[in-house]
Amino acid sequence: MAETRIRRWVPPLVAVVLILTAWQLFTVLSGIDRWLLPSPADIVAAGGADRLSLAGHTLATVRLTLLGFAAGVATGLLVAVVLHVVPVVRAAVYPLLVVSQNIPTIALAPLLVVWLGFGVLPKVIVIVLVCFFPVAVATLDGLARTDPVTANYLRMSGANRRQLFTKLEFPNALPAVFSGLKIAATYSVFGAIISEWLGSDQGIGRYMIIQKSAFRADRMFVSIAIVVLVSLLIFGAVVLLERILVRGRPRRDAHG
Amino acid sequence: MADPGVTPMASALEVSGVSKSFRRGRETLPVLVDISLRVENGEFVSIVGPSGGGKSTLFHIVGGLLAADQGTVRVGGQDAAGRRGLIGYMPQQPALLPWRTIEDNVVLAREIAGEPRRGSSALAREWLAKAGLDGFASAYPHTLSGGMQQRVAFLRALLSDHELLLLDEPFSALDAILRVDMHRWLLDIWEENRRSILFITHNVEEALLLSSTVYVFTGRPATVLERVEVPFARPRSDEVLDDPEFIRLKRRLTHLLKHDARQAR
Ligand SMILES: Nc1ncnc2c1ncn2[C@@H]1O[C@H](COP(=O)(O)OP(=O)(O)O)[C@@H](O)[C@H]1O
Numbered sequence: 001m002a003e004t005r006i007r008r009w010v011p012p013l014v015a016v017v018l019i020l021t022a023w024q025l026f027t028v029l030s031g032i033d034r035w036l037l038p039s040p041a042d043i044v045a046a047g048g049a050d051r052l053s054l055a056g057h058t059l060a061t062v063r064l065t066l067l068g069f070a071a072g073v074a075t076g077l078l079v080a081v082v083l084h085v086v087p088v089v090r091a092a093v094y095p096l097l098v099v100s101q102n103i104p105t106i107a108l109a110p111l112l113v114v115w116l117g118f119g120v121l122p123k124v125i126v127i128v129l130v131c132f133f134p135v136a137v138a139t140l141d142g143l144a145r146t147d148p149v150t151a152n153y154l155r156m157s158g159a160n161r162r163q164l165f166t167k168l169e170f171p172n173a174l175p176a177v178f179s180g181l182k183i184a185a186t187y188s189v190f191g192a193i194i195s196e197w198l199g200s201d202q203g204i205g206r207y208m209i210i211q212k213s214a215f216r217a218d219r220m221f222v223s224i225a226i227v228v229l230v231s232l233l234i235f236g237a238v239v240l241l242e243r244i245l246v247r248g249r250p251r252r253d254a255h256g
Numbered sequence: 257m258a259d260p261g262v263t264p265m266a267s268a269l270e271v272s273g274v275s276k277s278f279r280r281g282r283e284t285l286p287v288l289v290d291i292s293l294r295v296e297n298g299e300f301v302s303i304v305g306p307s308g309g310g311k312s313t314l315f316h317i318v319g320g321l322l323a324a325d326q327g328t329v330r331v332g333g334q335d336a337a338g339r340r341g342l343i344g345y346m347p348q349q350p351a352l353l354p355w356r357t358i359e360d361n362v363v364l365a366r367e368i369a370g371e372p373r374r375g376s377s378a379l380a381r382e383w384l385a386k387a388g389l390d391g392f393a394s395a396y397p398h399t400l401s402g403g404m405q406q407r408v409a410f411l412r413a414l415l416s417d418h419e420l421l422l423l424d425e426p427f428s429a430l431d432a433i434l435r436v437d438m439h440r441w442l443l444d445i446w447e448e449n450r451r452s453i454l455f456i457t458h459n460v461e462e463a464l465l466l467s468s469t470v471y472v473f474t475g476r477p478a479t480v481l482e483r484v485e486v487p488f489a490r491p492r493s494d495e496v497l498d499d500p501e502f503i504r505l506k507r508r509l510t511h512l513l514k515h516d517a518r519q520a521r
């Protein structure tokens with residue numbers, strides 16, 4: 001078990017090390033200007049030099065992301081449950097929901113700023129808008145894939161609507177919910193950065209805007225690295241929660 | 257049982273004149289026509305009939321999942337039309353919840369009925385041990401063989417604490433050898449607590465081996481072709497299979513079913 005896990009981690013790790021080495025070699029050998037393409041070593045140095053300010057910005061972004069993610073997940077689950085439990089609402093709203101995803105959410109962000117100002121609320125709404133859809137669709141899908149034989153068994157045994165939901169439909173949908181959560185987790189970081197670009201006095205998005213004006217490519221790369229790291233951490237937390245909550249099923253992936 | 261309108265002598269199940277059709281677009285598909293049958297308290301009754309005839313549909317009506325177009329269903333003397341939660345049920349597939357341990361699966365029907373958890377848990381462990389499943393209480397269903405999953409599904413129905421158990425082709429997915437084991441197992445458990453069982457199968461031998469009364473159903477639309485009493489004493493041993501009377505009954509029922517199938521074509 002531990003051995004296969006290590007074996008799975010080794011190839012991507014080797015790939016990352018190779019890419020970074022090639023990058024470092026390229027910048028040194030080609031003599032490309034540092035302000036245009038800094039080397040990995042330059043980037044690490046830049047990050048180290050600015051660590052105090054970066055820590056504050058990172059903290060602000062993490063806080064915003066988690067707030068938005070939580071609100072987005074709650075909205076997504078709520079929408080899914082309501083649409084699932086009330087089929088009439090589902091028939092009316094589901095197509096609208098799908099069509100609404102053709103509106104680039106990002107295009108709505110400036111409008112939200114106009115309406116709601118530069119506070120935390122419009123930012124959270126942006127994140128909710130990008131997050132709730134994958135959660136809602138995945139959850140709805142999972143709820144609809146309940147085994148009819150088992151559902152009939154529960155009904156004939158006297159289960160009411162609530163029991164049918166809590167004992168069968170929702171636990172059955174849980175793996176699907178988690179695939180929605182994983183998508184939403186990465187979207188939420190992305191949503192946070194975008195909303196910080198639009199107007200904020202703190203956060204990694206804000207930091208990037210400042211560095212762009214100063215043509216500091218090295219610091220831009222530091223920001224990107226932090227964004228990736230935050231994404232991975234939130235994603236990892238979701239995977240961990242999934243391991244704890246989703247139990248007792250044969251794993252579908254053969255190499256698991 | 258304290259219901260004043262119920263006489264203690266009421267049959268476990270009384271189906272009278274039940275008919276049912278499904279609508280498919282403009283067409284109606286008659287599935288059950290004028291079905292009447294009875295399961296006395298503590299009796300083991302089987303229904304034999306060809307697949308697709310409407311046997312599971314009858315269970316769905318008795319279980320309150322579907323409404324009959326005509327006729328009445330009484331469970332323990334009470335009108336059961338559209339009423340759920342009066343019976344213990346074992347569906348055609350085990351239909352266990354894959355995210356629950358075996359013990360938590362076995363207590364599911366009790367949980368739905370609102371029984372306190374602690375008592376159920378003790379009872380579950382006791383029955384798992386009797387059913388040869390001790391050591392599996394905290395295992396998950398996918399780690400069990402097909403036969404073991406069927407036993408768990410049966411225990412779940414048994415522990416639901418209803419007098420009447422509806423078992424829908426519980427062993428049809430098992431191979432012949434395992435099926436014989438399961439017959440022995442089911443008979444042993446049944447002898448011990450004598451619940452009223454209505455058992456669906458398309459296997460004549462299985463029906464004769466297990467039950468005191470066998471109803472032979474026609475193919476779709478299902479009607480009762482014949483009601484056969486099985487005379488062998490209980491507890492039954494496997495030697496019954498070689499009894500000339502058993503062989504005679506088996507031939508006759510097989511002939512009835514075949515003949516009916518030819519007519520349907
Ligand atoms: N809910 C339903 N709607 C429409 N047709 C159904 C429904 N349930 C069963 N049927 C049809 O009724 C017939 C009898 O089915 P079933 O009761 O499952 O037969 P059996 O259990 O004897 O094999 C089949 O032709 C099946 O397609």
Ligand SMILES: [Mg+2]
Nearest residue numbers: 308311312348
């Ligand atoms: Mg059937």
